[in-house]
Amino acid sequence: MRIVLLSGGVGGARFARGLYGVLEPGDLTVIGNVGDDLEVLGLSISPDLDSILYTLAGLSDEERGWGRAGETWNALESSAGWGGEDWFRIGDLDLGLHLVRTHALREGATLTEVTRTLVARAGVPVELLPATDDLLRTYVLTPAGTFSFQEWFVARGHADEVDEVEFRGAEAARPAPGVLAAIDGAEAILIAPSNPFVSIGPILAVAAIRDAIGRRSVRCVAVSPLIGGKAVKGPADRMLSRMAGGTTPADVAGCYTGLVDALVVDEADLPADAPVELVATETLMYDPAAAERLARLVLETACA
Amino acid sequence: MRIVLLSGGVGGARFARGLYGVLEPGDLTVIGNVGDDLEVLGLSISPDLDSILYTLAGLSDEERGWGRAGETWNALESSAGWGGEDWFRIGDLDLGLHLVRTHALREGATLTEVTRTLVARAGVPVELLPATDDLLRTYVLTPAGTFSFQEWFVARGHADEVDEVEFRGAEAARPAPGVLAAIDGAEAILIAPSNPFVSIGPILAVAAIRDAIGRRSVRCVAVSPLIGGKAVKGPADRMLSRMAGGTTPADVAGCYTGLVDALVVDEADLPADAPVELVATETLMYDPAAAERLARLVLETACA
Numbered sequence: 001m002r003i004v005l006l007s008g009g010v011g012g013a014r015f016a017r018g019l020y021g022v023l024e025p026g027d028l029t030v031i032g033n034v035g036d037d038l039e040v041l042g043l044s045i046s047p048d049l050d051s052i053l054y055t056l057a058g059l060s061d062e063e064r065g066w067g068r069a070g071e072t073w074n075a076l077e078s079s080a081g082w083g084g085e086d087w088f089r090i091g092d093l094d095l096g097l098h099l100v101r102t103h104a105l106r107e108g109a110t111l112t113e114v115t116r117t118l119v120a121r122a123g124v125p126v127e128l129l130p131a132t133d134d135l136l137r138t139y140v141l142t143p144a145g146t147f148s149f150q151e152w153f154v155a156r157g158h159a160d161e162v163d164e165v166e167f168r169g170a171e172a173a174r175p176a177p178g179v180l181a182a183i184d185g186a187e188a189i190l191i192a193p194s195n196p197f198v199s200i201g202p203i204l205a206v207a208a209i210r211d212a213i214g215r216r217s218v219r220c221v222a223v224s225p226l227i228g229g230k231a232v233k234g235p236a237d238r239m240l241s242r243m244a245g246g247t248t249p250a251d252v253a254g255c256y257t258g259l260v261d262a263l264v265v266d267e268a269d270l271p272a273d274a275p276v277e278l279v280a281t282e283t284l285m286y287d288p289a290a291a292e293r294l295a296r297l298v299l300e301t302a303c304a
Numbered sequence: 305m306r307i308v309l310l311s312g313g314v315g316g317a318r319f320a321r322g323l324y325g326v327l328e329p330g331d332l333t334v335i336g337n338v339g340d341d342l343e344v345l346g347l348s349i350s351p352d353l354d355s356i357l358y359t360l361a362g363l364s365d366e367e368r369g370w371g372r373a374g375e376t377w378n379a380l381e382s383s384a385g386w387g388g389e390d391w392f393r394i395g396d397l398d399l400g401l402h403l404v405r406t407h408a409l410r411e412g413a414t415l416t417e418v419t420r421t422l423v424a425r426a427g428v429p430v431e432l433l434p435a436t437d438d439l440l441r442t443y444v445l446t447p448a449g450t451f452s453f454q455e456w457f458v459a460r461g462h463a464d465e466v467d468e469v470e471f472r473g474a475e476a477a478r479p480a481p482g483v484l485a486a487i488d489g490a491e492a493i494l495i496a497p498s499n500p501f502v503s504i505g506p507i508l509a510v511a512a513i514r515d516a517i518g519r520r521s522v523r524c525v526a527v528s529p530l531i532g533g534k535a536v537k538g539p540a541d542r543m544l545s546r547m548a549g550g551t552t553p554a555d556v557a558g559c560y561t562g563l564v565d566a567l568v569v570d571e572a573d574l575p576a577d578a579p580v581e582l583v584a585t586e587t588l589m590y591d592p593a594a595a596e597r598l599a600r601l602v603l604e605t606a607c608a
Contacts, residue, residue, distance in 0.1 A: 042407035074376050078400025082425050084407070092396045096382025103346035103388070121386050 001027050003299070004186040008033045008199020009048040010065055011225055011232060011285075012192030013055035015298075016126070018291030019190070020056055022299065025125035029182040031209070033194070034111070034130045035138030035167060035202025038150045040088045041079060043098040044105050047150075048199065049115055049130060050097065057122035059093075065233060068093040087155045112176045129182065131203040134173040138202050139166040149198060158235045161242055165197050170205035175212075183212040188302035191222035193283060195236040196255035197243065204259070219261045221302040223294070224252045227284060228268035250274040262301050264294075277301075305331050307603070308490040312337045312503020313352040314369055315529055315536060315589075316496030317359035319602075320430070322595030323494070324360055326603065329429035333486040335513070337498070338415070338434045339442030339471060339506025342454045344392045345383060347402040348409050351454075352503065353419055353434060354401065361426035369537060372397040391459045416480045433486065435507040438477040442506050443470040453502060462539045465546055469501050474509035479516075487516040492606035495526035497587060499540040500559035501547065508563070523565045525606040527598070528556045531588060532572035554578040566605050568598070581605075 003023060007016055007030050016030050033048040047066075054060040054068055061069040071091035080086035090098065097118065104114045110133040119128045138149040142160035152158055183189060194200050204210045213220060229247035231237040237247050244251040249265045249272040256263075262277035270280050279301050285291040307327060311320055311334050320334050337352040351370075358364040358372055365373040375395035384390035394402065401422065408418045414437040423432050442453040446464035456462055487493060498504050508514045517524060533551035535541040541551050548555040553569045553576040560567075566581035574584050583605050589595040 041403045042410055043403070068382075072376060072378050072396065074396035075379050075399040075403065078372075078397040079403050080400075082401050082404040082422055084400065084404040092376065092378035092399075093382040095379040095396075095399070096384075096388065097386050099345045099347070099379065099383050100386040100388040106346055118386055 001187050001299075001303075002182075002185055003028050003188050003190060004182050005030045005190045005192055006200055006203050007031070007048070007052060007192040008194030009036070009051040010055075012048070012194040012199065013051040013060070014285045014291050015192045015223060015295065016052055017055050017288060018285065018293075018295035019299070020124075020126055021288060021292040022295050029127040029129065029178075029186070031129050031131055031179055031182070031203060033199050033202050034132060035136055035198065035205075036149050036153075037137070038088065038148070040090065041084050042102070043090070043095075044102045045088070045090070045098055046101070046111065046115075046130070049128065050094070052128055053115075053118060053122060053124070056124045056126055056128075059122075067091050088150060089154075110176075112178065127178070127182065129178050130176050131179065131209060132173040132206050133176045134169060136167055136169040136173045136202055136205065138198055139168055140164075140198070141166060162197070162235070162239050163242070165201055167202050167205035170202070171207075173206045175206055175208050179209060180212050183209070183216070186218060188218055188299065189213060189216060189220040190298055190302060191220065191256065191260065193223040193225040195225060195234060195239065196252065197236075197239050200255075210259070213259050219302045219304070220259060221262045221264060221298055222252070222256050222260045223283060223298060224249060224263055224265045224269065226252060226269065227266040232284065248272055248274075249278055264298050264301060305491050305607075306486070306489055307332050307492050307494060308486050309334045309494045309496055310504055310507050311335070311352070311356060311496040312498030313340070313355040314359075316352070316498040316503065317355040317364070318589040318595050319496045319527060319599065320356055321359050321592060322589065322597075322599035323603070324428075324430055325592060325596040326599050333431040333433065333482075333490070335433050335435055335483055335486070335507060337503050337506050338436060339440055339502065339509075340453050340457075341441070342392065342452070344394065345388050346406070347394070347399075348406045349392070349394070349402055350405070350415065350419075350434070353432065354398070356432055357419075357422060357426060357428070360428045360430055360432075363426075371395055392454060393458075414480075416482065431482070431486065433482050434480050435483065435513060436477040436510050437480045438473060440471055440473040440477045440506060440509065442502055443472055444468075444502070445470060466501070466539070466543050467546070469505055471506050471509035474506070475511075477510050479510055479512050483513060484516050487513070487520070490522060492522055492603065493517060493520060493524040494602055494606060495524065495560065495564065497527040497529040499529060499538060499543065500556065501540075501543050504559075514563070517563050523606045523608070524563055525566045525568060525602055526556070526560050526564045527587060527602060528553060528567055528569045528573065530556060530573065531570040536588065552576055552578075553582055568602050568605060
């Protein structure tokens with residue numbers, strides 16, 4: 001089976017690990033969000049790709065929910081002492097990866113190439129592709145002003161309500177090599193339980209990716225990131241309320257109009273109506289086994 | 305008193321701390337070697353400037369002899385796991401400084417400017433100047449081939465005998481801003497007990513610096529890096545034997561012909577003849593107080 005997953009960071013990464021656990025090696029292609037990417041201290045950081053990589057490789061910190069297990073913070077603390085910015089938390093282990101990626105990018109490698117090398121190093125038989133190698137950055141428009149994604153999310157603690165999301169560079173961005181072939185050759189297309197606006201949105205903002213999914217001949221199934229109308233983590237519920245008018249399955253499905261054939265929701269969100277097929281289950285991925293159960297159901301729904 | 309010190313890394317740094325301990329705040333200008341500088345993992349590293357900074361700021365690891373006390377190595381280990389080179393040992397605390405410097409240099413700051421900022425952050429009232437802001441790199445010619453300084457020193461453990469030292473970029477290199485003014489305005493010029501070939505040599509390879517010292521109207525005093533003809537650390541004795549023909553005070557003084565008026569040597573190197581005034585004392589800086597005693601004697605000799 002060739003399965004394509006569109007994914008943001010933590011929640012998407014956990015779902016990707018569930019799929020990875022139930023699929024054969026090599027069957028999974030994950031297309032990751034790069035709208036959150038940023039440059040800090042001269043380092044090129046791709047938080048969502050890294051969350052996926054760390055989670056698949058068993059390196060992630062499950063309690064903190066992001067970054068690496070066993071992390072230390074000495075370099076960042078030292079850097080701050082010398083006047084470096086430290087609002088974006090980079091641990092020492094995490095930094096090791098950023099150094100390698102940043103150096104490779106500066107030497108002329110593409111993000112796709114660097115990511116492939118990292119995944120191979122981790123020994124994870126999954127194809128992990130950035131949505132694009134071109135510059136695509138998410139900005140949020142809020143009553144307090146317009147902010148880059150990480151400035152809003154991390155530095156401002158995503159406290160500002162979001163009126164609109166902007167994907168700078170999206171018009172010129174081309175899908176990364178392999179992305180369209182993966183979508184066109186997939187037996188099912190899945191959308192992870194990630195934030196539709198700021199995690200999946202930047203991927204779909206690449207017109208050729210959206211078009212490829214729109215013209216699919218296989219089913220596309222999304223998993224709602226909400227449980228009982230609430231986000232497990234992050235601002236997805238607040239953003240749906242404000243920008244989609246509500247947090248029901250219909251509101252989530254409305255984010256993917258024309259792109260999904262079914263939406264998997266939590267039982268806590270029933271009863272509900274939606275313009276697409278609804279499948280209900282327990283969606284909280286409290287451990288890898290729960291993620292695998294969810295993955296199996298989503299695959300069954302997609303390959304029905 | 306305005307005192308100028310030419311200095312390499314560890315030994316020079318300890319002597320600089322001795323001077324700093326006995327001079328009034330603001331009286332000391334250290335001109336540091338940049339021939340050892342290198343780029344690793346995309347980071348711009350200035351080992352000798354950092355040794356001086358760390359030592360003056362009380363941050364250096366006295367036992368290991370280089371780098372910072374309380375250092376950890378997580379980022380480098382992680383980086384190596386992702387395929388990054390790890391032959392040059394960069395600790396996490398050290399890395400924090402390299403990130404800040406590299407970022408500032410990429411943003412257009414000069415090494416002089418970055419160094420001034422770092423010294424100010426450390427709260428050390430010393431002027432620390434790189435010999436030059438231009439690219440100047442030390443290479444050693446050995447029977448096994450030609451190597452950049454750090455490749456020879458660190459990666460090859462300075463095992464190869466050195467036939468010749470080359471300072472690439474020296475012809476075009478201009479003294480960093482402030483260097484000539486400091487030399488011309490000094491009441492004494494000192495040369496630290498650093499390796500004459502690869503630590504002081506690159507500084508003197510900048511013709512305008514050598515000329516300024518050559519035309520001095522004050523005294524210039526060097527401290528020999530040898531004790532009983534042996535280096536305290538590193539390959540200075542082997543290099544003097546092979547390239548200067550011996551390890552006596554006269555051989556050391558021969559490295560600075562026309563540039564020094566006196567050479568401070570260890571009592572273990574007496575009796576000796578030399579073409580300059582010789583002053584003997586205990587030169588081993590086994591603790592800060594010993595470095596201060598040495599500094600006092602050198603200042604007395606220079607201001608005689």
